[in-house]
Amino acid sequence: MDNPSLITVPVPLGDRAYDILVGRGLIASAGARIAALGARAAAIVTDEHVGPLYAHALAASLEAQGLRVSVTALAPGEATKSYAGLERVCDAVLAAKIERGDLVVALGGGVIGDLAGFAAAVVRRGVRFVQVPTTLLSQVDSSVGGKTGINSRHGKNLVGAFHQPSLVIADTALLDTLPIREMRAGYAEVAKYGLIDDERFFAWCEGNWSGIFAGSLARDKAVAQSCRAKAAVVVRDEHETGDRALLNLGHTFGHALEKITAYDSARLVHGEGVAIGLALAFRFSASLGLCPLADAERVEAHLKATGLPTRLSQVPGGCGTVDELLAAMAQDKKVKGGALTFILARGIGQSFIAPGIEAETVRRFLASEIDA
Amino acid sequence: MDNPSLITVPVPLGDRAYDILVGRGLIASAGARIAALGARAAAIVTDEHVGPLYAHALAASLEAQGLRVSVTALAPGEATKSYAGLERVCDAVLAAKIERGDLVVALGGGVIGDLAGFAAAVVRRGVRFVQVPTTLLSQVDSSVGGKTGINSRHGKNLVGAFHQPSLVIADTALLDTLPIREMRAGYAEVAKYGLIDDERFFAWCEGNWSGIFAGSLARDKAVAQSCRAKAAVVVRDEHETGDRALLNLGHTFGHALEKITAYDSARLVHGEGVAIGLALAFRFSASLGLCPLADAERVEAHLKATGLPTRLSQVPGGCGTVDELLAAMAQDKKVKGGALTFILARGIGQSFIAPGIEAETVRRFLASEIDA
Incomplete structure (x- = not known):
């Protein structure tokens, strides 16, 4: 897991403390880093743009570490951050038999991070989750700080939870292809x-x-x-x-x-x-x-x-x-x-x-x- | 608010500490007790059995204390503890313009308490709530302890949050008409x-x-x-x-x-x-x-x-x-x-x-x- 350009940013929140890892090419070692958190299963949540690019490799690297892995890909875009999206992700995480020690992995931009993080906050009243943000916006903003949620017809982000991730992996090379x-x-x-x-x-x-x-x-x-x-x-x-x-x-x-x-x-x-x-x-x-x-x-x-x-x-x-x-x-x-x-x-x-x-x-x- | 038969059970949970009040006829003073928590608005959530019996009096007693009050009545029964029920209650609470200092009031049995408590946990990432349990089961079990949630097709109570109430009012006279x-x-x-x-x-x-x-x-x-x-x-x-x-x-x-x-x-x-x-x-x-x-x-x-x-x-x-x-x-x-x-x-x-x-x-x- 050596990486000369790796920068670690600690978030010292007591018993909810975690690290943000920043560097080029980090996704190659993401499986090992996530597995080090000690889970036996991981439910990857992504969207249909990002999934085809990175989900297979991420799943394979987690499986290589002995984790049971599932992948759920949602429609890209803000409309996914809805009650229906929450139901879909929660049920997928439950179907994957994620227990309290296991992990939800959000692979995508802010929509996926907010939605998957909220699902992780409420499935079994809280399972752990990892953020793998794939946009500059999500790497510098939404993946940090534990705000998760969905939109309501009354406004954006009006329904959600504070739920800190256990790890954030920000691979800056993923931004090379960002529009x-x-x-x-x-x-x-x-x-x-x-x-x-x-x-x-x-x-x-x-x-x-x-x-x-x-x-x-x-x-x-x-x-x-x-x-x-x-x-x-x-x-x-x-x-x-x-x-x-x-x-x-x-x-x-x-x-x-x-x-x-x-x-x-x-x-x-x-x-x-x-x-x-x-x-x-x-x-x-x-x-x-x-x-x-x-x-x-x-x-x-x-x-x-x-x-x-x-x-x-x-x-x-x-x-x-x-x-x-x-x-x-x-x-x-x-x-x-x-x-x-x-x-x-x-x-x-x-x-x-x-x-x-x-x-x-x-x-x-x-x-x-x-x-x- | 004097009541000779009032028993106060403290729940000493640090900054989430609250009291459970037990006694006959407490609902008559519920408005004053809830208003003492300092909110400016209260969204009462109840069901179509309990609502017609007690919601009007509770709303009137809160309004008499100067609170803005709304009432939402859901179909009675376990099927209400669903994603659709959550959406309905969250949107009703948001429509009532409940802000972070305001209150959700759960008036009913375990289904209403679990559902309204969960909605309170996630609307604006957490608003306060009060339990007014109307069944023996909810008075001695579900209204105490902060477990809230809904059912999933994968099982009961699999989606939810730990969210402690700010007050529990258990009026034992309400049980006189319980089947x-x-x-x-x-x-x-x-x-x-x-x-x-x-x-x-x-x-x-x-x-x-x-x-x-x-x-x-x-x-x-x-x-x-x-x-x-x-x-x-x-x-x-x-x-x-x-x-x-x-x-x-x-x-x-x-x-x-x-x-x-x-x-x-x-x-x-x-x-x-x-x-x-x-x-x-x-x-x-x-x-x-x-x-x-x-x-x-x-x-x-x-x-x-x-x-x-x-x-x-x-x-x-x-x-x-x-x-x-x-x-x-x-x-x-x-x-x-x-x-x-x-x-x-x-x-x-x-x-x-x-x-x-x-x-x-x-x-x-x-x-x-x-x-x-």
Whole structure:
């Protein structure tokens, strides 16, 4: 299992502690690493895009370690993160006779990780699971921190569980074949970690983003640093009662845009919404006099350089009216007691939770953005 | 909120600690007691039998405390504890705009408590809930301990979560109108607590069971003592990695009989299966030379006196063959690594976990019981 480029990021959550392994080509040794957790059986959950590429090899490497293995492949896409998807995965895991010491292995992007993780949380009231994220977005965000769940007709991720994985294996070579649009979308979350509380990392990203996209060692470093940043927040606030909300920088605007575009990935994917949301959060902060305008401009310039959108006018098919945007934000689960909570910033790397923002203040800002 | 007959049973589970309140007529003050938990909204989940009797009064008493209240009534019966039932309750709770500080209130028997508790565990990754159990079985068993869940086509309670309630209100007057068969079925679990580790309580039950059935103060004492006994086990082993399994005394046989009778409550309800299972567990222990035969006979005599079944021959429609019974037991989730785990006893109040019981040993015992 030697791997010269292996970076281990520990997530020290007491009796739920686990490691995130980052490196090129890790999937070749995934069977041995997963088997070392001590299970006798593994249920691989994947989708019909990723499964044909990697599931056979992963299953074979687990079987070579003496594990009993099953594979379930679901339709790709957000619609799979549903009650019906949950039923399908739970029943598949039960049919595979996974017991409490055994494992569910999520092989795919965020949809598969969230769904399989939720199924693992509830089958037999909790079995262990391993994340093998196959997109940049899932490697730096959804596979870390234990949030799992499905969508409801009332909104995304409204039904789920906190359930930490036992191991995360992020093979950065899997990203070599990722479509550029998905690479960019994941990159918005990478940049976000710098913007939250690490100006140095953001500056490093400005200088190294092309290496991250191309697959140099910078990619491994960026994934590992993103995981480290997220893990640090999760360790401080596992169940999001406090500053875990900082991870939502850019997301209040972003989620509203996803809602307005009816979660149609042809129009807008999550990371694109986050990119526009990050630019908006900094411009909003600047408009409130909290943050230098130069910082907001620097954020926008960098996101633009990587090809990400930063303006409401860039939402294909339009971003809706100010009222529609406000209504979409008010329905977001981060609303507490009717008041809007935003993550704002005093500068790059200086974000903070700002509860109780008046709707009228947001309305004026959005109107200026739509007219811009 | 004064109530001379109120008994408070604390469940000291650290930051998940809560009280079980037992007494006649508690439902009259339930609104005030629930409102004292500090929520702004409550989603009452009930069934179409219980709802018309108590939901209106409960809703009114919560509204009188200033809470926003919704009521969802589901079809009564085990079939409601399904993925479809979960979706229905989660969506109803979300439609009621229940946020993290708010409450789900389960008003009903074990089906409603398990289902509403599971929905509370997963809506927004966990909201608080209150149990208002309306059957003897749910007052002494399912409402205590935080096990929630639904059934899968692979078996009962195979999908769920550990989620402790914030309060349990057991109004023993609600049992006055309980059908005698349901009263007996719940009583099997009361007697079980004595059989597990409290010979004195079992002896008290032998002398007081008719008062429990009739609704004297003995009923309140029996409910409170049962809750105390279960809480003590749960506090030692919240997530059933160890001796919480003792609560399954009588249940390995009982679950097999429920399976054989296709969960048809016209044939056998859970508590009847448990009663036969308790008698079988003691006779099995005696046949293995672990327990005096006199103790097994005493167990059977008491259960019989209350009108509960104690023999395989009493299963309406038959109990199946030895092979069918064994197969049903092997599918039970308490099977670990293919070996059968039983809860056996060295005498009344002296139960213990017996893993690795050979199928052949069980087969011989069952054959002797079927021929008896």
